[in-house]
Amino acid sequence: MTIRLALTCGEPAGIGPDLIIQLAQHPQAQQWVVLGCQRTLQQRAQQLGLPLTLRPYDHHHHAPNKPGELTLVDVPTANPVQPGKLDPVNAGHVLRLLQVAGEGCLDGRWQGIVTAPVHKGVINDAGNVFSGHTEFFRDFCGVEEVVMMLATQDLRVALVTTHLPLRQVADAITSERLTRVIRILHHDLQRFFGLPQPRILVAGLNPHAGEDGHLGREELDIIEPTLAQLRADGMQLIGPLPADTLYTPKHLQQADATLAMYHDQGLPVLKFHGFGRAANITLGLPLVRTSVDHGTALDLAGSGQADTGSLATAIDVAAHMAQ
Numbered sequence: 001m002t003i004r005l006a007l008t009c010g011e012p013a014g015i016g017p018d019l020i021i022q023l024a025q026h027p028q029a030q031q032w033v034v035l036g037c038q039r040t041l042q043q044r045a046q047q048l049g050l051p052l053t054l055r056p057y058d059h060h061h062h063a064p065n066k067p068g069e070l071t072l073v074d075v076p077t078a079n080p081v082q083p084g085k086l087d088p089v090n091a092g093h094v095l096r097l098l099q100v101a102g103e104g105c106l107d108g109r110w111q112g113i114v115t116a117p118v119h120k121g122v123i124n125d126a127g128n129v130f131s132g133h134t135e136f137f138r139d140f141c142g143v144e145e146v147v148m149m150l151a152t153q154d155l156r157v158a159l160v161t162t163h164l165p166l167r168q169v170a171d172a173i174t175s176e177r178l179t180r181v182i183r184i185l186h187h188d189l190q191r192f193f194g195l196p197q198p199r200i201l202v203a204g205l206n207p208h209a210g211e212d213g214h215l216g217r218e219e220l221d222i223i224e225p226t227l228a229q230l231r232a233d234g235m236q237l238i239g240p241l242p243a244d245t246l247y248t249p250k251h252l253q254q255a256d257a258t259l260a261m262y263h264d265q266g267l268p269v270l271k272f273h274g275f276g277r278a279a280n281i282t283l284g285l286p287l288v289r290t291s292v293d294h295g296t297a298l299d300l301a302g303s304g305q306a307d308t309g310s311l312a313t314a315i316d317v318a319a320h321m322a323q
Contacts, residue, residue, distance in 0.1 A: 002031060003319045004062065006073075006110040008097040009036030012081040012090055014296025015306040016116025017044045021052055022308050023315075024070050030319045031064060031071075033057050033110060035097045038074040040081045047083065047302045059109055075100060083302030086119060091126035094118050098133070102140045105287040111322035112288035113137075114314050117296045131163045134282050137289055145180045146284040147188075149257070150267060150293055151317065152274030156257040157266040158185050158283070169262045173205055173218055175226045182226075182259065184284040186235055189257060192288070192321040198256040201246055202227060202239030205261045209240045276307050279314040281321075288321045290314040 010016030017040055024032075034041075038054055045052035051068040065071060077093045101113045115133050123130040130136065138146040149158040160181050161172045182200070189198035203209075204223060206216035213220050223240045231237055239259075241251065246258060247269045260266025270278060271293060278293040292310040300306045 002062070003112070003322050004031045004033060004110045005112045005114055005315060005318055005322075006101040006104055007032050007034045007315070008101050008113065008115045009034065009041070010097070010116030011086070011094060011119045011122070011296045012037055012040045012077055013083060013085055013087065013301060014117060014119065014298055015301050016296070017041055018048060018301060018304070018306045019116060019292075019308050019311045020070070021045050021048060021050055022304075022306065023312060024052065024065070025050060025067055027067060028065055030315060031062060032315075033073060033104075034070045035073045035075055035101055037077045037081070037093065038072060040077060041070070041072070043081070044083065044302060048304050073100060084298045086122040086298070088122050088126035091123045091128060094123060095128060095130070095136075098136055099140070102137060102287070105289075106141075112290070112318040114311070114318050115289065115291040116311065117292055117294060119296045119298075133280075133289070133291055134162055137282055137285055137287075141285050141287065143284055143286070145177075145184060146282050147181050147184045149185070149281045149283055150270050150278050151281060152270065152278045152313075155252065155270055155273055156189075157270045158257055158259050159261075159263060159266060160259060161262045163263065166262070166264075170205065170216075170218060173222060173261055175222050178223065178226045179230065182230055182235070182237065185257060185259065188283040192283075193256075195256050197236055199236045199238065199254055201241060201251055201255045201258045202237055203243040203246050203258065203260050203265060204240035207242070207244070209242045276309040277313055278310060279317040281317065288318050290318040290321070 053069045054072045057073045077090045079089045104110045134148045189195045205218045210216045210219035219240045227237045280291040282289040
């Protein structure tokens with residue numbers, strides 16, 4: 001099966017266009033369709049000193065690209081782009097890229113979406129309520145719950161909550177949410193990663209997983225009873241474990257994935273372990289979506305110094321999941 005992936009350029013003033021142009025200089029194992037602004041890509045390639053030929057996307061013609069070529073769906077920006085300089089007027093362009101990518105996946109044109117980084121602040125400054133790719137595709141696809149998971153070659157970290165202020169995290173850890181997240185994680189580890197009985201390590205919320213209730217009761221009142229109920233359905237769930245020792249070789253040796261209660265509980269470990277070689281994956285969607293593990297790096301846009309490792313990983317993971 002030939003896998004065709006839609007790559008969105010993300011924030012046009014960031015390193016998304018750079019990364020795609022740099023990767024295009026090498027042979028492509030998968031067929032890419034880039035969603036971005038033709039003018040921006042041509043200008044950025046010239047600034048980077050790299051050859052770039054853009055071919056208009058044709059649904060009926062799928063010849064593989066040669067090095068230095070990209071197949072493009074042109075979504076123009078409202079204003080010309082200056083590398084490193086955000087422009088709220090172009091926020092609509094960024095959201096349009098995601099919409100076109102989602103539509104193309106749902107109607108079968110492409111088998112997965114790989115997203116370059118966006119800048120949440122400038123999108124919100126333009127008057128759009130936007131908390132991230134994960135939540136955007138959740139609402140776009142009309143699903144109740146999605147799960148953010150970041151993965152390197154040998155470590156997968158999923159999250160119960162994502163982009164929440166820390167004050168709101170404890171209230172968001174409910175049995176209902178935990179059940180939905182674990183069911184999605186378990187199902188998609190089977191569906192996309194070929195793991196018939198995934199073994200999932202679950203972190204506690206509090207230090208020392210609550211220390212038998214002395215450092216918080218969320219483990220006793222919510223997390224442990226929920227895990228026990230899901231184990232009765234046949235899931236292999238270990239925990240709740242203290243987060244400060246969960247991510248040690250002793251525990252990770254037999255783990256297919258870990259589940260952290262909040263963003264900065266699990267992701268610093270993963271990014272220390274494999275930053276630049278990790279993919280951000282959205283589980284629970286009727287489509288495949290991966291992304292990079294970093295931000296827009298405005299200071300590197302147009303410099304030629306952006307590292308393509310994470311985008312290359314995200315492309316490989318999306319192709320694997322789609323296959």
